[in-house]
Amino acid sequence: MENILEISNLSINFGGVKAVNDVTLNIENDSITSIIGPNGAGKTTLFNLISGIYKPTSGKVILDGKDVTGLKQHQISHLGLSRTFQNIRLFDQLDVLKNVQTALDARANYNVLEAILGLPKRYSVDKKNSERSQYFLEIVGLGKFANEKPKNLPYGMQRKLELARALAAEPKLLLLDEPAAGLNPTEVEEYILLLKRIRKEFKIPILLIEHRLQIVYTLSKQIYVLNFGELLAQGTPDEIKVNHEVVAAYMGEEEEENNAEGK
Amino acid sequence: MDFYMTLFTSICVNLVAILSMFMLIGLTGIFSMGQAAFMCVGAYATGLVAVNFDIPMVFGLLIAVLVGMLFAFVVGMPVIKLRTDYVALITLGFGEAVVALLNNTSNITGGSMGINGIPQKLTAGIAAFILIAVLYVVINFKNSKYGRQCIAIKNDQISAASMGIDVNRIKLMTFVIAGGITALSGGMLAYLTTYVEPMAYGSSRSIDWISVVFIGGINSLTGALVSGAIFGILPEALRFADALRIVAQCVIVILVINFMPNGVFGGYEITDLFKLCYKKISSFVSKKKVKEG
Numbered sequence: 001m002e003n004i005l006e007i008s009n010l011s012i013n014f015g016g017v018k019a020v021n022d023v024t025l026n027i028e029n030d031s032i033t034s035i036i037g038p039n040g041a042g043k044t045t046l047f048n049l050i051s052g053i054y055k056p057t058s059g060k061v062i063l064d065g066k067d068v069t070g071l072k073q074h075q076i077s078h079l080g081l082s083r084t085f086q087n088i089r090l091f092d093q094l095d096v097l098k099n100v101q102t103a104l105d106a107r108a109n110y111n112v113l114e115a116i117l118g119l120p121k122r123y124s125v126d127k128k129n130s131e132r133s134q135y136f137l138e139i140v141g142l143g144k145f146a147n148e149k150p151k152n153l154p155y156g157m158q159r160k161l162e163l164a165r166a167l168a169a170e171p172k173l174l175l176l177d178e179p180a181a182g183l184n185p186t187e188v189e190e191y192i193l194l195l196k197r198i199r200k201e202f203k204i205p206i207l208l209i210e211h212r213l214q215i216v217y218t219l220s221k222q223i224y225v226l227n228f229g230e231l232l233a234q235g236t237p238d239e240i241k242v243n244h245e246v247v248a249a250y251m252g253e254e255e256e257e258n259n260a261e262g263k
Numbered sequence: 264m265d266f267y268m269t270l271f272t273s274i275c276v277n278l279v280a281i282l283s284m285f286m287l288i289g290l291t292g293i294f295s296m297g298q299a300a301f302m303c304v305g306a307y308a309t310g311l312v313a314v315n316f317d318i319p320m321v322f323g324l325l326i327a328v329l330v331g332m333l334f335a336f337v338v339g340m341p342v343i344k345l346r347t348d349y350v351a352l353i354t355l356g357f358g359e360a361v362v363a364l365l366n367n368t369s370n371i372t373g374g375s376m377g378i379n380g381i382p383q384k385l386t387a388g389i390a391a392f393i394l395i396a397v398l399y400v401v402i403n404f405k406n407s408k409y410g411r412q413c414i415a416i417k418n419d420q421i422s423a424a425s426m427g428i429d430v431n432r433i434k435l436m437t438f439v440i441a442g443g444i445t446a447l448s449g450g451m452l453a454y455l456t457t458y459v460e461p462m463a464y465g466s467s468r469s470i471d472w473i474s475v476v477f478i479g480g481i482n483s484l485t486g487a488l489v490s491g492a493i494f495g496i497l498p499e500a501l502r503f504a505d506a507l508r509i510v511a512q513c514v515i516v517i518l519v520i521n522f523m524p525n526g527v528f529g530g531y532e533i534t535d536l537f538k539l540c541y542k543k544i545s546s547f548v549s550k551k552k553v554k555e556g
Binding site: 051052053072073074077078082083085089090091092093094098101102103105106107108110112115116117118122126129165169 | 399400403404407408409411412414415417418419421422423424425426427428429430436440482530
């Protein structure tokens with residue numbers, strides 16, 4: 001199977017700190033892949049490198065066969081990468097529907113003259129995009145909140161809205177940064193079902209950062225483990241569960257030894 | 264023109280400029296502290312052309328718009344990529360530089376004497392027509408994908424860029440259009456007052472506009488227009504109070520900022536009122552139908 005994303009020897013230094021150091025990983029087309037690791041392992045930094053918020057010190061990012069290393073965020077977005085953020089970043093002054101529509105607006109094909117003169121093409125394109133946005137809202141189950149302001153939605157729905165917005169860009173690869181952070185157990189269940197449904201419907205490969213191992217183990221086909229900016233391990237959920245290095249990084253070395261002695 | 268007509272016309276001219284300020288601050292979050300400089304540039308462009316050549320007003324104003332856009336492009340190119348506070352500082356500097364430059368190049372611009380003898384061509388009707396035309400453009404801009412992208416950029420730049428919005432391009436585009444509109448108001452002013460002189464376009468004028476937009480409600484076009492009109496009338500209405508009128512004006516500003524931090528209109532537009540009425544009426548009608556049924 002070919003890879004949608006290939007990262008080779010990617011590194012970034014902030015001063016003397018190697019936040020991401022020589023990471024190489026491949027994301028298969030048509031699957032969910034997860035990145036796990038303790039706090040400060042460089043997971044979000046890695047996402048920021050892939051999506052163009054940071055420029056890598058060295059290494060390469062190849063998205064769908066195209067080299068996107070060092071490109072700007074919006075260019076990478078147009079090449080088919082969409083993401084959500086760990087601390088939800090919605091547009092507070094736009095209502096829920098228009099939040100989704102921004103993704104389509106960035107791809108709408110009418111120019112500034114057609115916009116300011118109010119020519120019919122603008123209206124027809126906007127109408128089509130607005131209907132399309134509504135469709136994405138329905139998918140995540142926010143259809144009836146279209147005219148609310150995002151701030152008035154509960155946290156779990158804001159997460160879903162961000163997902164709908166990312167989907168509306170019709171990406172080739174979706175990056176989700178801790179999508180279940182701050183959700184209660186019921187919302188987590190819902191979110192898992194939603195992700196499964198989206199996988200089924202859109203066939204988009206998903207790269208996931210997550211702390212809740214429940215989600216990681218149920219959804220992902222392949223798991224990468226980061227620690228101190230370096231790749232610690234990789235494998236299927238079953239392999240990762242029994243990997244000693246991973247358990248040590250997560251639980252701490254001493255615990256591990258005590259348990260061993262106990263046995 | 265009698266007093267009231269002149270007052271009306273000058274308010275129209277000011278509102279055109281305030282609309283451009285709304286595009287910058289209200290929509291995109293670009294703090295241009297030297298926006299009056301674009302008005303100055305427009306006024307001089309129109310003034311120079313109108314004095315030296317006998318051309319119809321349309322062309323005089325068109326030249327103002329083009330020159331304003333050109334200046335906005337040149338200034339905007341390097342500035343727009345910076346953070347909000349630096350943009351404010353640099354545009355402030357640009358504004359003062361333009362005034363100083365015009366003051367000191369007496370052979371072309373007449374120095375502090377300015378340019379005199381511009382034909383008085385702007386009537387109240389034409390001014391109102393131009394205001395409505397500009398309003399049409401700004402409303403369309405606000406309701407199109409560009410307006411939504413501007414608001415997205417104002418709310419969260421990183422998130423906007425991750426949606427595929429070319430932040431710098433949209434910002435520069437808004438800056439250039441706003442520059443053109445401000446320069447248009449400058450051209451109108453030249454045709455109204457028949458003279459231009461540099462000192463009238465200092466930073467205090469830009470800051471006046473900023474405060475008008477803030478008082479009306481930074482997210483409301485209606486608010487910007489209404490407060491622009493009120494602050495145009497206020498100095499005349501308070502004329503009897505002499506020097507105290509400046510105090511009165513300041514008190515109003517302080518009260519509004521204190522008790523309504525989102526401005527008088529908040530995020531509401533006049534169209535929201537129409538929509539509300541429509542909703543009320545339609546729900547009333549449907550209730551009646553249910554009763555009858």
